[in-house]
Amino acid sequence: MTLSVALGPDTRESTQTGTVTSGDVLTAPDIPWNLVIWNDPxxxxxxxxxxFRSYFGYSEAKANKLMMEVHKKGRSIVAHGSKEQVEQHAVAMHGYGLWATVEKATGGSAGGSGKGKGKRG
Amino acid sequence: MAKAFKYGLKGIRGHLEPAERELLRSLFDDVISMLEPEERANEDPLAALVGLDTDAREPSDRALRRLLPNVMKNDDDASLEFRRYTERSLRENKIGALKAAALSLDREHLVLTPDDARHWATALNDVRLVLAERLDIRDDADADNVHLMQDWAQAEDVESYLALVYNFTTWLQESLVQAMVHSLDARR
Structure with a gap:
C-alpha cells in the first residue's frame, strides 16, 4: 500500500474509540473459511x-489495525465465514479494487492474524 | 489546477479544470474498454442474462488480471469455476462505476452524493491499478520513485507522462477518500 505524498497525514483528532465491531460476529464453531487481503504498492x-470501515462496518481502530497488518505483514485475514460468505466478500473487495482471496481456515479460531507473515504475493 | 475534494453540508465537493476533466474522461474510457467483455457469436443468451460466462478465462493482461484477480491463491481450477459465475457482473459493476464517474465530469463543479463518491473512489482506484501495471510498479520502492515525478515541465516521454498522470490520480483519490472518511465520521 502507499501513503499519498501529495497530502500530508490526516491530522484530525479521532474521537472514535472503536465500539462498532458488528461485521464479524459469526460465532458458530464450523466456520472454516477466511477472507485474506494482500498488500500491493x-x-x-x-x-x-x-x-474496511464502510463495507464491514468495522470501527476506525479495527480497520486501521487490519490495514497496517496488510501493509506490514503482506496480508491479513479480515473476515471469517462460510465459503459462500467469504466468496461474496471477495467479490465485493475486487469491486473496490482490493486484492482479496479466500482460503480454508487452518487450525482453530485465528482471530485475524498470524499466518503467512511477511509473504508478498 | 484541481482543488482537493472537501466534505461539507452539501456533500463532497470538488473542482477540476477542463483539461483535467478531459484527462480523467479518457482514463475512465480506457479502463471501460479494457473491461468490456468481448462479444461472442455463440453465446447462450440465457446464461448471459444470469451473468454466467462459461468461456471466462484468467486474463492474460497483467493489469486486467489485477482488476479481476483469482479468488484462490493456489487453486486455478476453483478460481476459474468461480470466475465463470462472478466475473461478468464484476466487470459490469466496475464499468458502471467508471461510467457514472465519467458522466459527472460534464460539470465543472462536482458535488458528490455518497454513491457518487463511492463510484469515483473505485473508478480512480481501477485507473491507478492499470497505470501502475503500465509503469511497472511492483513494490513500495517503485511507487516511491514514481512519486518523485511531480513536474509537468519534465514530462518528455511516455513513462514520465504516465508517472505524472498516476501522481495526479493518486492525489485526487487521496483527497476524495479523506472527504469520504469525514462524511463517515459525521454520520456516526
Missing part, C-alpha cells in the same frame, strides 16, 4: 481502511 492506506 498501489492501493492507498486511507482507502483500504475506509473500505
Amino acid at each position: 498501489v492501493n492507498l492506506m486511507s482507502y483500504v481502511s475506509f473500505v
